[in-house]
Amino acid sequence: MTDDYLIRHDTGFDRVLAFSVPARHARGRVVRLGPVLETVLSAHDYPPVIKHLLAEALVLTALMGALLKEEGSQMTIQAQSEGAPVDLLVCDYRDGEVRGYVRHDDAALEGLSENPNLEALFGKGYLAITFDLAATGERYQGVVPLEGESLAQACETYFAQSEQIPSLIRVAVRTNGPRCNAGGLLLQHLPDSEEGKERLHAGEEHPDWEHVSILAATIQPEELVDPILTLEQLIWRLFHEEEEVRVEPLAPLARGCRCTVEHYQKILSRFPEDQREEMRDPDGLIPVDCAFCSKILRIPA
Numbered sequence: 001m002t003d004d005y006l007i008r009h010d011t012g013f014d015r016v017l018a019f020s021v022p023a024r025h026a027r028g029r030v031v032r033l034g035p036v037l038e039t040v041l042s043a044h045d046y047p048p049v050i051k052h053l054l055a056e057a058l059v060l061t062a063l064m065g066a067l068l069k070e071e072g073s074q075m076t077i078q079a080q081s082e083g084a085p086v087d088l089l090v091c092d093y094r095d096g097e098v099r100g101y102v103r104h105d106d107a108a109l110e111g112l113s114e115n116p117n118l119e120a121l122f123g124k125g126y127l128a129i130t131f132d133l134a135a136t137g138e139r140y141q142g143v144v145p146l147e148g149e150s151l152a153q154a155c156e157t158y159f160a161q162s163e164q165i166p167s168l169i170r171v172a173v174r175t176n177g178p179r180c181n182a183g184g185l186l187l188q189h190l191p192d193s194e195e196g197k198e199r200l201h202a203g204e205e206h207p208d209w210e211h212v213s214i215l216a217a218t219i220q221p222e223e224l225v226d227p228i229l230t231l232e233q234l235i236w237r238l239f240h241e242e243e244e245v246r247v248e249p250l251a252p253l254a255r256g257c258r259c260t261v262e263h264y265q266k267i268l269s270r271f272p273e274d275q276r277e278e279m280r281d282p283d284g285l286i287p288v289d290c291a292f293c294s295k296i297l298r299i300p301a
């Protein structure tokens with residue numbers, strides 16, 4: 001066991017901390033990913049720029065997914081484009097499990113700078129953010145253009161436009177050879193406190209929001225990925241002058257996929273038999289490709 005290993009586990013990688021500043025009507029999530037992120041990235045031989053993009057997307061997935069309260073609810077982010085270096089990015093969160101995948105064109109990436117903006121990666125693409133609520137079966141989806149410097153910025157736009165919730169999002173990614181860790185912060189203003197209700201007084205100009213967002217914006221990328229700094233210490237650094245800050249650790253994150261034989265059998269059962277027959281291989285099994293895991297399952301169906 002190396003020191004690196006110990007540090008990772010002692011300071012809590014793959015954790016999400018929920019926090020709120022009640023007097024300011026602000027809530028948030030802070031996350032740090034380590035081994036879970038490395039597992040997702042290792043499914044494909046991604047070039048560095050795609051690794052960075054997917055790492056950022058997974059942090060956002062964990063931050064936004066951790067806003068869900070009921071078991072079985074899901075949050076999905078999907079970025080899509082055509083004829084661009086990246087034509088598909090999809091990540092989702094359910095019950096603390098995250099997964100993600102990027103489909104890209106290696107040749108088209110070659111001309112890009114080290115830190116390409118969204119337009120360079122996606123051309124004229126769109127980002128869809130979907131919350132599927134288990135309890136009510138409701139689905140909330142917002143679609144925003146893939147514009148700006150980063151996915152984090154596009155997600156801020158989503159909250160401002162689709163949900164009218166002023167939000168600040170910061171993400172940092174650190175790669176060192178095969179090692180990769182990443183961290184993120186999401187802060188939101190919910191003045192009518194009860195989530196889901198119409199928020200008449202929310203606004204970028206609200207003095208409470210101005211106050212907490214200025215504090216949160218002082219966070220440095222190095223702090224988000226510093227393995228020595230716990231998430232609790234990070235929140236303390238930002239908000240220690242507030243009269244009350246509540247923190248609540250959420251269930252640890254894991255890398256999860258739903259590509260089981262049973263899952264695909266259920267999907268394949270919806271196809272007519274003659275189509276299933278066409279899909280069968282010489283052994284009578286239907287090969288199914290899970291892009292998240294980069295593996296082919298052969299399904300008896």
Ligand SMILES: [Zn+2]
Pocket residue numbers: 257258259290291292293294
């Ligand atoms: Zn899978």
